[in-house]
Amino acid sequence: MAxxxxxxxxxxxxxxxxxxxxxxxxxxxxxxxxxxxxxxxPITLPSFMKHIRVLEDSGLIRTVKTGRVRRCTLDRQRFALIDGWLAEQRRTWEGRTDRLEQFLLEPPEPTDES
Structure with missing residues (x-):
């Protein structure tokens, strides 16, 4: 899990x-x-290459060098990690808002003070 x-x-x-x-x-x-x-x-090529390395290290993109040209592609499978996490968060928060809605729509219980 870590x-x-x-x-x-x-x-x-x-x-x-x-x-x-x-x-x-x-x-x-x-x-x-x-x-x-x-x-x-609006950045220099050496600075831009640092961004490419960060994206590559995170697994979001892949690069292949052919001759003098380095081509970049998305690793679409890596986005499944984000999608899974967002789906988990969505389920959690939908459950919480559903319980809140249920609480707000329930009539209050009568008290013995009446």
Whole structure:
């Protein structure tokens, strides 16, 4: 279970940065080279490569170098980790709000003071 939470922490930490989220969003449309991904971001290539390494270390993307070009792709299976965690949270909170709704809609019990 600790490994699960370590992986989840890594994924959320990787997604905490807006530049990395932009890369993930762009890769949702399909694979792209590092050059294509960095073109729209106002940072230097060495700084951008640090973002790529963070995404790669978290397992969200994979890179393959062919010649001088490094291509990036999403690892869509990794997003199942996020989806599973969100589903778990959704079940927890839906259960809590259902109980709250039930409590609020139940008529109060009569007291002996009447």
């Amino acid at each position: 490994k699960y939470y370590e992986s989840l922490d890594g994924v959320f930490a990787a997604l905490a940065d807006p530049s990395r989220r932009a890369v993930v969003q762009r890769l949702g449309a399909g694979p792209a080279s590092v050059g294509e991904l960095s073109r729209d971001l």
